[in-house]
Amino acid sequence: MSLLSTPAGIARDAVLNLSAPAARVRRERAFQAVLLIATLIALVVMATLLFDVLSDGARRLSTDFFTSYTSRRAEDTGIRTGLTGSLSLMVMVAGMSFPIGVGAGIYLEIFAPSNRFTRFMQINIANLAGVPSVVYGLLSAAMFVYLAGLGRTLITGALALTLLILPVIIVASREAIRAVPPSIFNGALALGATPWQATQKQVLPVAMPGILTGTILALSRAVGETAPILVAGAVFSRRADNAPWEPLEAFGALPVQVYDFIKRPQAEFQIEAAAAGIIVMLTVLLTMNSGAIILRNRYARKR
Amino acid sequence: MSSLPPLAGPDSDVSLAPRSARLGERSIVGVLWVFAAISIVTTLSIVFVLLEEGLHFFGQISIVEFFTDTAWRPFGDLDSEGFRIGVLPLVSGTLLVTVIALLVAVPLGLASAAYLSEYASARVRGILKPALEVLAGIPTVVLGYFALTLVTPALRTVFSPESINIFNALSAGLVVGVMIIPTVASLSEDALSAVPDGLRAASYGMGATKSVTIRKVLFPAALSGIVSAIILAMGRAIGETMIVSVAAGNLPTLTVNPGSQIQTMTGYIVQAVGGEASRGSLTYNSIFAVGILLFVMTFTLNIIANRIVRRFREAYE
Numbered sequence: 011m012s013l014l015s016t017p018a019g020i021a022r023d024a025v026l027n028l029s030a031p032a033a034r035v036r037r038e039r040a041f042q043a044v045l046l047i048a049t050l051i052a053l054v055v056m057a058t059l060l061f062d063v064l065s066d067g068a069r070r071l072s073t074d075f076f077t078s079y080t081s082r083r084a085e086d087t088g089i090r091t092g093l094t095g096s097l098s099l100m101v102m103v104a105g106m107s108f109p110i111g112v113g114a115g116i117y118l119e120i121f122a123p124s125n126r127f128t129r130f131m132q133i134n135i136a137n138l139a140g141v142p143s144v145v146y147g148l149l150s151a152a153m154f155v156y157l158a159g160l161g162r163t164l165i166t167g168a169l170a171l172t173l174l175i176l177p178v179i180i181v182a183s184r185e186a187i188r189a190v191p192p193s194i195f196n197g198a199l200a201l202g203a204t205p206w207q208a209t210q211k212q213v214l215p216v217a218m219p220g221i222l223t224g225t226i227l228a229l230s231r232a233v234g235e236t237a238p239i240l241v242a243g244a245v246f247s248r249r250a251d252n253a254p255w256e257p258l259e260a261f262g263a264l265p266v267q268v269y270d271f272i273k274r275p276q277a278e279f280q281i282e283a284a285a286a287g288i289i290v291m292l293t294v295l296l297t298m299n300s301g302a303i304i305l306r307n308r309y310a311r312k313r
Numbered sequence: 314m315s316s317l318p319p320l321a322g323p324d325s326d327v328s329l330a331p332r333s334a335r336l337g338e339r340s341i342v343g344v345l346w347v348f349a350a351i352s353i354v355t356t357l358s359i360v361f362v363l364l365e366e367g368l369h370f371f372g373q374i375s376i377v378e379f380f381t382d383t384a385w386r387p388f389g390d391l392d393s394e395g396f397r398i399g400v401l402p403l404v405s406g407t408l409l410v411t412v413i414a415l416l417v418a419v420p421l422g423l424a425s426a427a428y429l430s431e432y433a434s435a436r437v438r439g440i441l442k443p444a445l446e447v448l449a450g451i452p453t454v455v456l457g458y459f460a461l462t463l464v465t466p467a468l469r470t471v472f473s474p475e476s477i478n479i480f481n482a483l484s485a486g487l488v489v490g491v492m493i494i495p496t497v498a499s500l501s502e503d504a505l506s507a508v509p510d511g512l513r514a515a516s517y518g519m520g521a522t523k524s525v526t527i528r529k530v531l532f533p534a535a536l537s538g539i540v541s542a543i544i545l546a547m548g549r550a551i552g553e554t555m556i557v558s559v560a561a562g563n564l565p566t567l568t569v570n571p572g573s574q575i576q577t578m579t580g581y582i583v584q585a586v587g588g589e590a591s592r593g594s595l596t597y598n599s600i601f602a603v604g605i606l607l608f609v610m611t612f613t614l615n616i617i618a619n620r621i622v623r624r625f626r627e628a629y630e
Contacts, residue, residue: 034522041524042432048424049441052494056448059459066462113348121342122349133619135352140545140615141608142552144579145359147586148604152362156592173355180352204331206338227450234452237554237579241586265454265555272458272559281462288455299450303443 063292067285075286079249080267084278089287092267095164095244095252096233096294099263102168102254103175103232108225111176115183115221120195120209139177146174147241155243162243165257170242171235175228182224186217219309226302230295236265246270264291363608366601373595374398379602385565385581387599402565403603406482406575407551410561413486413571414493414550419543421490422497426539427527429498430505442499449495457559460488465560476572480562483571488560489553493546500545504538505531541621548614552607554579578607 030038078088114135122128150170154160190213198208214221244266252261268291271284371379373391382399389396425445429438465484469477477483508531516526532539562574563584576584582600590596 030522038522038524042428045424045428045432048421049428049498051421052425052448052491052498053441053444055491056444056451058463059451059455062459062463063455110348110351113345114352117342117345117349121345131349131353134356136619137612137615138352138356140548140611140618141359142548142554142579142611144552144554144582145363145604145608145611148582148601149355149359149362151586152366152601153358176352176355180349204335204338206341230450234450234454236452236454237583240583265452268458269454269555269559272454272461284458288458291452292455295450295452296447299447 060292063285063288066281067283067287067289070282070286071289076290080247080270084276084283087271087279087283089264089267089290091248091250091252091262092264092287093290095248095262095266096264098164098252098254098261099168099171099239100229100233102164102257103171104225104229105254106168106172107175107179107228107232110172111179111225111228112183112221114176114180115187116209116214118180119184119187120205120213135177135180139181142237143174143235144237144241146170147238149173150238150242160258162245162260163258164252164254164261166242167239167244167261167263168257170238171232174235174238175232178228178231179225182228183217183221186220186224187213189220190216219305223302223306223309226298226305230298230302233298234265234291234295236263236269239263240266240269264294359608363601363605366598367605369593370595370598370602373598374602383567385576387585387596390595398599400578400603400606402567403576403578403581404606405567405569406557406561406565406580407577409482409569409571409575410486410489410553410557410577411547411550413483414490415543415547417487417490418493418497418546418550422494422542422546423501423532423539425494425498426501426505427531430502431523431527431531445495445498448491449499451492453492453553453555454559456488456492457485457556460484460556460560464488472572478562478572478574480560480564480574481572482561482575485557485559485561486571489550489556492553492556493549496546496549497542500542501535501539504535504542507538508534537621537624541618544614544618544621548611548618551614552579552611554583558583578603582607 074086075088076093077090078086079090081087118128118132122131147170150166150173154166154169155162160166194212194216195208198212199205203211239261243260244263245260246262246266247270248260248262250259252259264287268284268287271279271287274280379398379400381401382397383401384397384399385402386395386397425441429441433441461480461484464487465477465479465481468481468484469479512530512534513526516530521529557577558580561577561580563576563580564574565576565581566573568575581603585596585600590600
């Protein structure tokens with residue numbers, strides 16, 4: 011150990027003294043491991059759920075399941091009404107919520123004066139995003155079903171879902187617009203464009219991928235929502251198709267159909283048919299979400 | 314050249330004001346304003362509808378009875394046999410589910426937030442964060458199916474079928490807890506990431522380890538953000554409807570026993586609407602009375618959470 015007296019030896023010794031005691035290192039590793047395990051628990055639960063649904067429902071999937079109406083006999087029942095209802099709802103909700111949500115986002119981000127009323131609007135939108143979805147159902151039931159006299163029809167369901175996801179679309183649009191460099195807007199103004207021309211021709215095209223991503227995610231939420239349309243008057247066992255051009259017809263929807271299956275006592279309904287319906291619903295949602303994520307990634311790479 | 318007047322300025326003849334009144338432009342901005350104002354109309358409509366229908370209810374039922382009676386059997390009318398109109402069992406059912414959910418979501422959500430913000434590499438984050446987003450996107454009726462067909466049978470095996478009803482608060486609460494984990498995790502992670510690196514560096518410089526830094530420095534510094542995340546998650550648990558109406562049952566019970574069948578406020582709304590209560594009946598109006606309570610509870614929680622968030626943002630930016 012002649013090294014001990016050399017400067018290199020002293021330096022090595024000092025480094026050794028600075029390193030943490032083994033017990034402390036173990037405690038640190040254990041802490042990190044616990045955090046990782048806790049993070050994974052939620053994902054394991056989700057994986058279990060997906061596996062369970064697939065194993066319960068995969069056998070039940072067939073073309074008949076898509077093309078048949080609801081039946082009292084579990085082996086004959088299908089989700090045709092729910093599918094056409096959900097597709098119609100999606101088209102109508104997109105048609106209403108996209109222009110209104112993006113318009114509101116543009117106003118708040120570009121045109122709104124900074125005064126108390128604007129601040130009040132912003133706070134109100136943030137708070138609306140936290141109102142339970144079932145309350146939108148109550149609003150729709152009282153406002154559109156009875157006061158407006160529309161009855162329990164497709165349009166009342168679409169209105170309930172539109173109001174529900176508007177705050178989400180507004181917030182997403184604002185974020186997408188805010189991410190556009192102000193120089194683009196100001197440059198257009200300097201060249202003589204009016205504020206609206208600058209917005210429409212310059213800012214919106216740049217912000218559009220972000221806006222679309224947010225809108226698709228919001229729509230996928232609307233497709234999976236059960237409580238508001240249940241309260242707004244969706245029906246379980248309708249033996250007819252829905253179409254967006256028939257807004258005053260009674261309506262069904264996929265999640266409502268799944269709820270109906272779950273509520274029945276027979277295992278063929280409660281376990282198998284429900285699981286098969288859930289597989290269809292999750293496939294639709296997953297497709298929409300991955301579309302949104304692809305859009306977002308492509309957008310992120312470009313910028 | 315020198316004879317030309319200056320292009321702009323106080324002495325200029327050239328006006329910089331728009332040549333036309335730009336009516337089209339103004340009307341477009343007007344339309345956009347109307348779109349933005351729809352959100353306020355929505356809030357006002359919710360308040361109006363709930364109050365209008367709720368007032369019919371409180372015209373017939375005393376508010377004291379509503380909040381103090383201990384049984385909820387609002388079917389038929391005032392003279393029906395067994396008619397009781399105390400909302401406490403519904404509130405206790407909601408709170409029981411919410412407490413169980415928070416017991417699950419707060420520790421797991423905070424651990425996820427700490428892991429994602431302080432430990433995870435960019436690659437691991439790139440996998441875990443989208444996975445949590447997918448979890449947040451699963452429709453709640455699917456989670457209800459999960460609670461009823463998988464969690465409840467498992468609980469009945471672990472404990473005993475006698476102590477756990479087929480419909481019970483425990484199963485619903487556990488799954489609601491899983492549902493709100495992404496809310497707690499993602500908002501708390503934002504709060505942790507917003508803590509300036511100077512605080513971390515100072516803590517390491519004082520000889521603290523990473524775990525000590527997280528527990529003693531970062532969590533206190535991000536506390537307001539974390540608290541508001543938990544409050545928002547609590548609001549979501551209170552308002553959650555499908556999991557509880559599938560898995561918790563339809564029997565309003567004033568109990569703290571998580572194994573028994575209960576009914577929440579949201580569960581009652583769905584059940585009563587499905588029962589085709591005719592408009593104007595006391596049962597129909599009671600839906601809106603419960604709706605008022607639900608709206609007030611969640612709206613208050615949201616306002617508190619958003620207040621805390623805004624205050625917290627000012628601290629570090």
